Amino acid sequence: MGNQKLFKGSLQTIILKLLESNDKMYGYEITQKVKELTKGELKITEGALYPALHKLEADGLLDVEVAKVGNRLRKYYKLTESGSKETANKLAEMQEFLKTMQHLVNPKFSLE
Amino acid sequence: MGNQKLFKGSLQTIILKLLESNDKMYGYEITQKVKELTKGELKITEGALYPALHKLEADGLLDVEVAKVGNRLRKYYKLTESGSKETANKLAEMQEFLKTMQHLVNPKFSLE
DNA sequence: AATGTATACATAATTTTCTAATGCATCAAA
DNA sequence: TTTGATGCATTAGAAAATTATGTATACATT
Numbered sequence: 001m002g003n004q005k006l007f008k009g010s011l012q013t014i015i016l017k018l019l020e021s022n023d024k025m026y027g028y029e030i031t032q033k034v035k036e037l038t039k040g041e042l043k044i045t046e047g048a049l050y051p052a053l054h055k056l057e058a059d060g061l062l063d064v065e066v067a068k069v070g071n072r073l074r075k076y077y078k079l080t081e082s083g084s085k086e087t088a089n090k091l092a093e094m095q096e097f098l099k100t101m102q103h104l105v106n107p108k109f110s111l112e
Numbered sequence: 113m114g115n116q117k118l119f120k121g122s123l124q125t126i127i128l129k130l131l132e133s134n135d136k137m138y139g140y141e142i143t144q145k146v147k148e149l150t151k152g153e154l155k156i157t158e159g160a161l162y163p164a165l166h167k168l169e170a171d172g173l174l175d176v177e178v179a180k181v182g183n184r185l186r187k188y189y190k191l192t193e194s195g196s197k198e199t200a201n202k203l204a205e206m207q208e209f210l211k212t213m214q215h216l217v218n219p220k221f222s223l224e
Numbered sequence: 225a226a227t228g229t230a231t232a233c234a235t236a237a238t239t240t241t242c243t244a245a246t247g248c249a250t251c252a253a254a
Numbered sequence: 255t256t257t258g259a260t261g262c263a264t265t266a267g268a269a270a271a272t273t274a275t276g277t278a279t280a281c282a283t284t
Contacts, residue, residue, distance in 0.1 A: 003205035008121040017217050028232050038212050048271055093115035094217050098210055100150050105129050105206050140261050160242055
């Protein structure tokens with residue numbers, strides 16, 4: 001996994017996409033889900049995750065719901081209406097980016 | 113083009129790939145080529161390009177050859193042997209990244 | 225009883241990597 | 255003659271990450 005840095009800039013999109021698929025998730029769950037989905041290729045650190053979640057919340061894209069599980073604290077995040085729209089935008093941008101990059105690094109096998 | 117930030121972290125790979133395809137190029141040429149290949153979606157700024165080129169050179173991946181065209185100065189960059197190997201590595205990492213990301217944001221239409 | 229690992233939140237210092245702004249200089253065309 | 259393109263480069267600042275650290279609960283192993 002030497003390519004962690006390629007994921008730079010895509011964290012918000014990844015979080016939003018997961019919340020679109022899973023309705024509501026809490027921070028730790030997100031890190032585990034990403035690790036699982038990427039077969040360990042992407043490991044989201046707390047220092048990246050929590051500031052990102054807080055920013056998305058501050059921007060009105062996520063709502064928080066605190067839950068107590070046993071004696072443990074969990075903060076469930078879910079998309080707001082505005083968050084759903086923004087998710088669609090970001091996913092479209094991501095597709096565009098992936099297509100462009102594919103074309104750049106491997107013109108012969110472009111997706112288009 | 114709201115997705116410039118997604119390209120964060122991929123500049124080195126892009127430069128190396130271009131030099132693999134084009135033998136030798138100079139800075140300004142690279143910016144124009146990228147703009148052309150991405151249909152304007154990615155615009156490499158000088159503040160990103162030159163430090164990147166200088167770093168690749170310092171790392172021994174690129175050789176420089178200064179040329180005078182008219183009264184103008186040009187610095188042609190080309191891959192060293194070590195640079196060619198690193199290009200292969202970076203391109204493989206990029207493919208892996210693209211596949212992973214495609215799978216993450218659009219599991220149904222994975223590349224694999 | 226102690227130790228390690230997993231769960232769960234969070235922040236702070238630092239680094240990486242970019243954008244935006246600026247600077248210098250050549251050259252062609254209007 | 256001045257505007258836009260070509261060509262190099264640096265600097266200030268912002269964004270987004272990594273690394274390190276901190277707090278605390280829960281569970282399994284030694």
